[in-house]
Amino acid sequence: MANISITPDFLRTSIDVKAALRAILIPLVAILIFLAIWEFTASQIKTSLGLVPGPIEVSKQFSTLITEHNTEREKAAAFIERQKIRNEKKLAKNPDAIVKIRPYTGAPTFFDQILTSLLTVFTGFIIASIIAIPIGILSGLSQTFHTAINPIVQIFKPISPLAWLPIVTIIVSAVYVSDDPYFSKSFVTSALTVTLCCMWPTLINTAVGVAGVDRDLINVSRVLQLSSLTKVYKIILPSAIPMIFTGLRLSLGIGWMVLIAAEMLAQNPGLGKFVWDEFQNGSSNSLGRIMVAVIVIGIIGFILDRLMLLIQSRVSWDKDAILR
Numbered sequence: 001m002a003n004i005s006i007t008p009d010f011l012r013t014s015i016d017v018k019a020a021l022r023a024i025l026i027p028l029v030a031i032l033i034f035l036a037i038w039e040f041t042a043s044q045i046k047t048s049l050g051l052v053p054g055p056i057e058v059s060k061q062f063s064t065l066i067t068e069h070n071t072e073r074e075k076a077a078a079f080i081e082r083q084k085i086r087n088e089k090k091l092a093k094n095p096d097a098i099v100k101i102r103p104y105t106g107a108p109t110f111f112d113q114i115l116t117s118l119l120t121v122f123t124g125f126i127i128a129s130i131i132a133i134p135i136g137i138l139s140g141l142s143q144t145f146h147t148a149i150n151p152i153v154q155i156f157k158p159i160s161p162l163a164w165l166p167i168v169t170i171i172v173s174a175v176y177v178s179d180d181p182y183f184s185k186s187f188v189t190s191a192l193t194v195t196l197c198c199m200w201p202t203l204i205n206t207a208v209g210v211a212g213v214d215r216d217l218i219n220v221s222r223v224l225q226l227s228s229l230t231k232v233y234k235i236i237l238p239s240a241i242p243m244i245f246t247g248l249r250l251s252l253g254i255g256w257m258v259l260i261a262a263e264m265l266a267q268n269p270g271l272g273k274f275v276w277d278e279f280q281n282g283s284s285n286s287l288g289r290i291m292v293a294v295i296v297i298g299i300i301g302f303i304l305d306r307l308m309l310l311i312q313s314r315v316s317w318d319k320d321a322i323l324r
Helices: 008-042 055-093 110-141 143-156 161-175 185-211 215-223 228-266 271-281 286-315
Strands: none
Touching: 008 055, 055 110, 055 286, 110 143, 110 185, 110 228, 110 271, 110 286, 143 185, 161 185, 161 228, 185 228, 215 228, 228 271, 228 286, 271 286
């Protein structure tokens, strides 16, 4: 009988397969248990709108939202096509006639609201990052600057978005005045509210990361007589990137939560408004549709966090960041 030897490569492959199965099966089992508990609990709770919808009912409402979106897109396409046909007939009679295509103005669908919220949160997040990262770098490099700015940061950091929103709304209404604005006031208001609420984690973590750079690296930059910009670009940023991205991840998560609350309160377009409109609607399907929105909000928040981890793994020396 031939001897069968187990090589280290075979053992390593076997361990990798087991680890992959473990990483997939354990969360899957946990999700199935959660869905079972949800279905059982929901069937026991009765509200003014009927029983609390379970996973099956929520999935049906999600399918309905997809159907409504597709129907609305078909209406939009038909509306544009009718205008094209009318314009062609008009030009056939009079080649010099002035024709135009009016945009479709139907109610935004659930998926339109998702895109609006994503555009708004990324706008606010990018503005916040552009402001917070340079200030954080200066704060980490200069103890004097840090001492000066720290009280301001600590005062403004805990302010609720519900407090910022009316201030931002009033200022935008007074300053952003145009007969043909490129961005709607509601978009600007929501984006600036996100900016004001989500910049602080990035600023603080950037300052901590820069201040914690190995002093030996700083001494090397002095020996090489590097300019301030070169030192920041070649030494400070690469060393502080893990902390900077920790701040960015926290900021994006906070920005996403803030945006939903701001949209609900101000009735600005987006997922928050969708949730509030369904709450006000009070139909038998409203609770299920609200639960769809809540689940989608959570899934998008998770995807945004994974996206930041993916970007970090591409630009950081810490290639294992994506695994955490």
